[in-house]
Structure formats: structure tokens, C-alpha cells
Amino acid sequence: MPTAPRLRAALSAIPAYRPGRAPAGGEGPSYKLSSNENPYPPLPSVLEVLAGADRDINRYPDMFATGLVRRLAERHGLQPEQVVCGTGSVGVLGQVVQATCETGDEVVFAWRSFEAYPIVVGVSGARGVRVPLTEDARHDLPAMAAAVTDRTRLLLVCSPNNPTGPAVHEQEMRELLAAVPEDVVVVLDEAYTEFVRDPDAVVGPPLLADHPNLVVLRTFSKAYGLASLRVGYALAHPLVADALRATAVPFGVSGPAQAAALASLDAEEELLARVEQLVQERGRLRAALADVGWDVPEPQGNFVWLAAGERTPELVAACEAAGVTVRGFPGEGARCSVGTPEADDLLVATVAAFAPGR
Known part of the structure; x- marks a missing residue:
């Protein structure tokens, strides 16, 4: 047998x-x-670029998406070494988890939130610590900070929260970052940031200068309409960004995806x-x-x-x-x-x- x-x-x-x-x-x-x-x-201009991007599919793409990284760095007022592209924001999140967590470590996140969180965490062997949402379907950030232990390596914040909708406010995010130990990586998942109209909502990139343990995730899947092409990115301190590049799948972001993302930025x-x-x-x-x-x-x-x-x-x-x-x-x-x-x-x-x- x-x-x-x-x-x-x-x-x-x-x-x-x-x-x-x-x-x-x-x-x-x-x-x-x-x-x-x-x-x-x-948009038609993006489709036109995609129509011409398939002529090189016999070649490997730029492994580090250099042109797209440079463009995103300029857009956010950062250095190129602070930008890492990957296969959608959830793909980059997987890189973050692999770079920070080992078997027995803990990852704190709100629940209910993005259903991929417990999957990505579980694959690493880490244990997810779920903190219930408030009665109005928002993150309970003080409770999340209180859930951090000496085993915590990562804390995930989804703003706006998928699937319930509300955004985290800037002041409460600043208070969370002040309360969390500096050696714990905090991920701010902003996959839907382009749709946010709450004037008090947090915006991740301006917080990076004061918080080296912060990682901001963005994607081209939602507002930019490129879900099938799988291209997202992280903004982070250079040390953390280097770790994300080390855990990346080689050539993960295809050439057509890079071209479409750049064309989308042109037509923003x-x-x-x-x-x-x-x-x-x-x-x-x-x-x-x-x-x-x-x-x-x-x-x-x-x-x-x-x-x-x-x-x-x-x-x-x-x-x-x-x-x-x-x-x-x-x-x-x-x-x-x-x-x-x-x-x-x-x-x-x-x-x-x-x-x-x-």
C-alpha cells in the first residue's frame, strides 16, 4: 500500500x-x-498598450518592474528602493508574511476583514489573532494594540475594511502606531483607497517617514480595473522593502501587467x-x-x-x-x-x- x-x-x-x-x-x-x-x-488607451504588449511574451519581464517602480516612487514622493511590485496587493502581503513570520509567531488582524488574511497567515505557520470589529463594523484599533504579545510579528489594518466598508481614521492609526512596539511590522492595506471620501480617513504614504515598521499596500486591481493582470505594490522602509524583494516570486509581475499599469497612470x-x-x-x-x-x-x-x-x-x-x-x-x-x-x-x-x- x-x-x-x-x-x-x-x-x-x-x-x-x-x-x-x-x-x-x-x-x-x-x-x-x-x-x-x-x-x-x-480605458481604450490602456487596451491599446496591452494589444502591443504581447509581442514580447516569449521574453521574461523586467523582474523588478523598474519603470513602474520609478513611476510609483515619484508619485508618492519616495525613493525607488521603497517600492516593491508584486502579484496584486494580496501577493505582496504574502511576501510581507514570509519576510516576518515563522511557525508559532502571531499576526493580529480585525475580524471580519479580508478573507485572505487567515489563509496567507496560516500558510506561513503563524497563528492569526482575530480581534472583533466594533458594533458599527469598524476596526477596534485599541483592542488590536492590546492583543499584541511578545510573539506578535505582524499587525494588519484594512482601510477601508473589506467587506464591511468603513475606513480607519488618521488619528486612530497614529495612535495605533505609537502603541505598537517598533519591531512589529504594521501593514496598512489600502486596496480601495481611490474610493475613499471620508475626510478623516488615513492616507498611508505620508506616515512612512515617521514609522519604519509601516508597510502600505496598494493595487491596480480595483479602481484601475486591472484585476486579471495581478499587479500591486508595497511602500515601505528600504530595509523592509529589501526583505520583500527577497521573498518575491521571480518575474511575478508580467510584462503586459507592467505596461498596463504604466498606461493607467498616464490616463489617471x-x-x-x-x-x-x-x-x-x-x-x-x-x-x-x-x-x-x-x-x-x-x-x-x-x-x-x-x-x-x-x-x-x-x-x-x-x-x-x-x-x-x-x-x-x-x-x-x-x-x-x-x-x-x-x-x-x-x-x-x-x-x-x-x-x-x-
């Missing part, structure tokens, strides 16, 4: 990542609001006008949900949170039957991406029956 291959015991405790479901299809129109994707395609004004359209639609969607009885936490990303509790599976099924898919978290709620007005109108009409008190 053959012996089964010996695999790491830690893998058995890692939850599987469940991607947002695509609509099953039916007689009427269908909409995918389950993955926080930008509902609009890349036009792209951010689209973002503003989505922000306005987000406000309309939140107001429409309130009109039918939902109390939606303040959304600062490109999604809204419906705290449906035990009725979540029923709500998700009803949405799918109506032709709109959302991301359900059984027993807690559903995250619904902001889509086109037609998609959002269908969403509101479907979830009205599940509003609290109905």
Missing part, C-alpha cells in the same frame, strides 16, 4: 479562499457583484473620473438600501455591507435567482459590489424583502 506524501500539518487548518461567484445565467440580464471588480473595462485623470462615477453610484445605492430598511455601514470602498445574519444564505440565493450574485458570509452578512445603475437597482429590489424587521 503506497504511503501518502507527507505534507505540512498547518495546511489542514487553512480555510479555502472562495472567489465571488459569476451569475449562472438565465432568461434576463445578470450581474456579478460578488468580487468588488470595477464594472467598467480598461480619466480613470479617476470613472472612480468618481462609482462613488456617486455608491451613495445612490446606499440611500436606496436605506429607503427599503437597510442600515448600511459607511461604505468607503466600491461595495456595501448587508448585515443579514442568519438569513444571509437565503438572501444570497434570492439574489442569484434574480440574476445578481453577491458575496455571502454565512451567519454574518453579504458584501455587494457597486455596479452599474441597472445592476444596483436589481440588487435593491431583491434584498428589500430581507431588510431587518421584514
Whole structure:
């Protein structure tokens, strides 16, 4: 009888990542609001660059994304050695975890937050320490600081928080950084920063000069509409950035991804006008949900949170039957991406029956 291959015991405790479901299809129109994707395609100027970027796919890309790194450093007022590109912000987060954590170490993060956090942490062999959100679906940063022990190597802050929506405020982030030991790396995950309109919300890059243990994550997947190309980046102290480059998968960011990211930066004004359209639609969607009885936490990303509790599976099924898919978290709620007005109108009409008190 053959012996089964010996695999790491830690893998058995890692939850599987469940991607947002695509609509099953039916007689009427269908909409995918389950993955926080930008509902609009890349701009024509970006598509034109992509059309010409495939002529060199027989060659390896620039391993360190030199041109993109230089451009991002200029954009954020940093030195190129402080910028590290990777396969989306979650790919760069994996590099951070690998650079900081070993078996038995601890990583503190809010919960519920981005569902990839316990997966990336678990793969390293570290233990995730989950700190509950406040009643208004926000990070409880004092409680997170209090959860730090001598085993803590990393603390993760998601702003705006995925999937609930509110952003962390600058003053409370400064207080957290002051409370956390300087040898603990603090990650500020700003995957949705372009959608933030809260005037008190934290902005990561200006904090880097005073906090060498801070790492800021950004991505081109959401606002820039390049989710399929997998390109994100970290901003960090040079010592930390060097460690991230050491843990990177060689040639991780493809040539077309680098070219599209640069072209998106060239067209940033036009792209951010689209973002503003989505922000306005987000406000309309939140107001429409309130009109039918939902109390939606303040959304600062490109999604809204419906705290449906035990009725979540029923709500998700009803949405799918109506032709709109959302991301359900059984027993807690559903995250619904902001889509086109037609998609959002269908969403509101479907979830009205599940509003609290109905």
C-alpha cells in the first residue's frame, strides 16, 4: 500500500479562499457583484498598450518592474528602493508574511476583514489573532494594540475594511502606531483607497517617514480595473522593502501587467473620473438600501455591507435567482459590489424583502 506524501500539518487548518461567484445565467440580464471588480473595462488607451504588449511574451519581464517602480516612487514622493511590485496587493502581503513570520509567531488582524488574511497567515505557520470589529463594523484599533504579545510579528489594518466598508481614521492609526512596539511590522492595506471620501480617513504614504515598521499596500486591481493582470505594490522602509524583494516570486509581475499599469497612470485623470462615477453610484445605492430598511455601514470602498445574519444564505440565493450574485458570509452578512445603475437597482429590489424587521 503506497504511503501518502507527507505534507505540512498547518495546511489542514487553512480555510479555502472562495472567489465571488459569476451569475449562472438565465432568461434576463445578470450581474456579478460578488468580487468588488470595477464594472467598467480598461480605458481604450490602456487596451491599446496591452494589444502591443504581447509581442514580447516569449521574453521574461523586467523582474523588478523598474519603470513602474520609478513611476510609483515619484508619485508618492519616495525613493525607488521603497517600492516593491508584486502579484496584486494580496501577493505582496504574502511576501510581507514570509519576510516576518515563522511557525508559532502571531499576526493580529480585525475580524471580519479580508478573507485572505487567515489563509496567507496560516500558510506561513503563524497563528492569526482575530480581534472583533466594533458594533458599527469598524476596526477596534485599541483592542488590536492590546492583543499584541511578545510573539506578535505582524499587525494588519484594512482601510477601508473589506467587506464591511468603513475606513480607519488618521488619528486612530497614529495612535495605533505609537502603541505598537517598533519591531512589529504594521501593514496598512489600502486596496480601495481611490474610493475613499471620508475626510478623516488615513492616507498611508505620508506616515512612512515617521514609522519604519509601516508597510502600505496598494493595487491596480480595483479602481484601475486591472484585476486579471495581478499587479500591486508595497511602500515601505528600504530595509523592509529589501526583505520583500527577497521573498518575491521571480518575474511575478508580467510584462503586459507592467505596461498596463504604466498606461493607467498616464490616463489617471480619466480613470479617476470613472472612480468618481462609482462613488456617486455608491451613495445612490446606499440611500436606496436605506429607503427599503437597510442600515448600511459607511461604505468607503466600491461595495456595501448587508448585515443579514442568519438569513444571509437565503438572501444570497434570492439574489442569484434574480440574476445578481453577491458575496455571502454565512451567519454574518453579504458584501455587494457597486455596479452599474441597472445592476444596483436589481440588487435593491431583491434584498428589500430581507431588510431587518421584514
